[in-house]
Amino acid sequence: MATLWIREYKALARNGSVQAPSEPGTDQTPVTFSTTTQSAAFAAGTTYIGIIASDAFHYVVGADPAATTDALKIPADTLIFVGVQAGQKIAAVAAA
Secondary structure, X not given: OEEEEEEEEOOEEEEOOEEEEOOOOEEOOOEEEOOOEEOOOOOOOOOEEEEEEOOOEEEEEEXXXXXXXXXXXXXXXXXXXXXXXXXXXXXXXXXO
């Protein structure tokens, strides 16, 4: 079973031509998954999330998401940032 770590951000830091989330972020409780599993809803003000998982996974974001292996695949231990809206959730499923 894999674990997905999620950090929520409210804004981007502007440092020249590099855009990165402005710390500190707010960590959610990690999500353990093998089949499609949803996170908690993103807090008010959240506009970006950073995600990384212990194993390769597929993900989708939405109001009531269900991830499938047809969704975008992310390799294990790869940190990515995703634009989201408050109240949405992320769902992840183990890569096939």
